[in-house]
Amino acid sequence: MKAFVTGGAGFIGSHLVDKLIEKGYKVTVYDNLSSGRKQFLEQHTNNNNFTFIEDDLLDLEQVKKEIRGHDVVFHIAANPFVRLGEKQTRLDLEQGMIVTYNILESMRVNGIKKIVFSSSSVVYGETNEPSLPENYGPLLPISLYGAGKLGSEGLITAFCGTFDFQTWIYRFANVVGSRGTHGVIVDFIEKLRKNPGELEILGDGKQQKPYLYVSDCVDGIIFGFEKSNDMINLFNLGCDTNTTVKRIAEIVVKEMKLRDVKFKYTGGKRGWKGDVPRFQLDASKLNQLGWKATLTSDEAVRKATHDLLEANL
Numbered sequence: 001m002k003a004f005v006t007g008g009a010g011f012i013g014s015h016l017v018d019k020l021i022e023k024g025y026k027v028t029v030y031d032n033l034s035s036g037r038k039q040f041l042e043q044h045t046n047n048n049n050f051t052f053i054e055d056d057l058l059d060l061e062q063v064k065k066e067i068r069g070h071d072v073v074f075h076i077a078a079n080p081f082v083r084l085g086e087k088q089t090r091l092d093l094e095q096g097m098i099v100t101y102n103i104l105e106s107m108r109v110n111g112i113k114k115i116v117f118s119s120s121s122v123v124y125g126e127t128n129e130p131s132l133p134e135n136y137g138p139l140l141p142i143s144l145y146g147a148g149k150l151g152s153e154g155l156i157t158a159f160c161g162t163f164d165f166q167t168w169i170y171r172f173a174n175v176v177g178s179r180g181t182h183g184v185i186v187d188f189i190e191k192l193r194k195n196p197g198e199l200e201i202l203g204d205g206k207q208q209k210p211y212l213y214v215s216d217c218v219d220g221i222i223f224g225f226e227k228s229n230d231m232i233n234l235f236n237l238g239c240d241t242n243t244t245v246k247r248i249a250e251i252v253v254k255e256m257k258l259r260d261v262k263f264k265y266t267g268g269k270r271g272w273k274g275d276v277p278r279f280q281l282d283a284s285k286l287n288q289l290g291w292k293a294t295l296t297s298d299e300a301v302r303k304a305t306h307d308l309l310e311a312n313l
């Protein structure tokens with residue numbers, strides 16, 4: 001099977017490429033390297049089943065040309081920084097919805113009908129639900145990033161309804177692990193390298209979210225893709241435990257073998273405007289098909305910290 005992976009040079013995308021190649025897929029990565037790194041894919045350079053295209057998904061004509069001949073699109077590219085929408089209000093419209101439209105339209109003109117999409121838990125917005133199932137509604141995201149994801153989901157299901165596409169949409173928990181280039185663990189490591197005596201923590205440290213290890217994430221993506229065959233296959237992808245930001249700080253401090261670090265909280269219940277301070281995903285739909293995260297949230301955070309310190313990227 002020939003897979004076209006957008007964002008395949010990124011953190012999650014490159015792990016997905018590793019797994020697809022291992023499973024015998026022919027893979028084309030299309031990535032503009034805005035936040036991805038070519039070195040994450042260097043292990044495939046001499047593999048005949050692997051092609052890398054450095055280009056931008058905003059270039060519709062280029063996407064139409066390069067996507068031709070593939071059987072399935074794994075659309076993983078996006079602006080990964082949830083906070084940026086506060087300062088750049090067009091970003092998630094362009095890197096979310098316009099890019100997704102360009103891919104769908106390129107698929108339509110080339111007769112490609114299967115799309116796997118990396119959505120996010122942020123589409124649920126801020127709720128009082130202890131655990132969010134896929135059929136929870138109304139979906140009211142509170143960040144522009146979340147709006148970009150929800151809008152993209154809508155475009156994808158519209159192409160299913162109008163042009164007989166088939167989709168696998170995954171709403172990820174927070175994903176962590178080797179090759180991570182952003183997020184709370186990377187942030188803490190960078191801050192502690194600069195000042196090992198004190199750590200600034202955004203918010204009150206009580207924000208509580210599920211953290212999924214990256215290999216569990218890509219296994220879940222491929223598992224759902226291979227095992228479910230509805231027109232719209234919508235799955236939460238997470239673990240059933242969670243970790244507070246304070247606990248993450250403690251794990252990072254311990255893994256860095258530091259002592260007597262003073263935690264300095266910026267205060268308030270959320271890290272930034274648009275941050276959902278607490279949520280839990282109900283992943284039982286994918287669990288019932290036979291996939292389950294192998295690591296708990298705390299274990300994922302610890303292993304990711306260890307990976308990142310070891311890689312020293």
Ligand code: NAD
Nearest residue numbers: 007009010011012031032033034035036057077078080175
């Ligand atoms: P990442 O930044 O490492 O990967 C994104 C990749 O997309 C990068 O390689 C980047 O260069 C590429 N890209 C971005 N805009 C592009 C464009 N216009 N044209 C071509 N390539 C482009 O981020 P990630 O953490 O690996 O996230 C992957 C996907 O998963 C994203 O869609 C993200 O929104 C989603 N997601 C991630 C998390 C998480 O915790 N990391 C959680 C929920 C959802």
